[in-house]
Amino acid sequence: MSEMYDETREQLRALRMSYGGRLPTKVGQLEALLSEISRCEPGSQQAEFQKLYLSTHTLTGTSASYGFNEFSRQACLLENYLKSLLALPVFPPDEDYLAQIAQYIQNIKRLAEAALSTQSDWNF
Amino acid sequence: MPELHQILLVEDEPDIQIIARLSLERLGGFNLEICNSGSEALVRLETLRPDLILLDVMMPGMDGPTTLLAMRKKFPDLNLPIIFMTAKVQPAELTEYKAMGVLDVIAKPFDPMTLADTIRQIWSQSHV
Numbered sequence: 001m002s003e004m005y006d007e008t009r010e011q012l013r014a015l016r017m018s019y020g021g022r023l024p025t026k027v028g029q030l031e032a033l034l035s036e037i038s039r040c041e042p043g044s045q046q047a048e049f050q051k052l053y054l055s056t057h058t059l060t061g062t063s064a065s066y067g068f069n070e071f072s073r074q075a076c077l078l079e080n081y082l083k084s085l086l087a088l089p090v091f092p093p094d095e096d097y098l099a100q101i102a103q104y105i106q107n108i109k110r111l112a113e114a115a116l117s118t119q120s121d122w123n124f
Numbered sequence: 125m126p127e128l129h130q131i132l133l134v135e136d137e138p139d140i141q142i143i144a145r146l147s148l149e150r151l152g153g154f155n156l157e158i159c160n161s162g163s164e165a166l167v168r169l170e171t172l173r174p175d176l177i178l179l180d181v182m183m184p185g186m187d188g189p190t191t192l193l194a195m196r197k198k199f200p201d202l203n204l205p206i207i208f209m210t211a212k213v214q215p216a217e218l219t220e221y222k223a224m225g226v227l228d229v230i231a232k233p234f235d236p237m238t239l240a241d242t243i244r245q246i247w248s249q250s251h252v
Contacts (some may be wrong), residue, residue, distance in 0.1 A: 005151070008146060012146065019139055061232050061233065062139045062140055064232070100168035
């Protein structure tokens, strides 16, 4: 039984390495979505924003599931910001929201690039 | 108490599916079926009769609560024990989900080493 648990832990660590190695690509997908949004007319950005929000939500949750807690916390800031934009009665807002989103993405990009050198936040 | 053998996981994220499979099949000894979306689950349930459904709340297209309502509408005679899985567990949302008649709500991220035990515990408590 304990051997099975040890093997599973080992498999989980390997999966974590694999996921961590793909984090920069996943952040790159957010950048691509933001780039698409910036090319849309402000009045027709809502659907693209929804996509960006869902992708960020997935990244926040999955990265935490793989023990990248600091990355997840920073991604959650972006997720919350996007959620607040989507809840606005009038869209787009006056503020420079695209620059703000780009800044959040830059923050998580840095963490993504360093992800594999960070210690796992898994408690085993 | 009925035996818990087969679980249907409805989850759109492949990286979560992988951990869940490892956790529930290898450690938990369950037979796990996976659907990538609520609409896929509605089709799968035409032939599959899982003992329990693990339903992600936030999915693109049909979300978890919408999927639950659609399942009950399509299969009114089936007993479908459901556990929601979500990262959004604010107290108000928890109350809202439980009011939908689910067995429980499991918070994400879950611990892959203990997920199977957590589910067994919820299953036992719901059959007291």
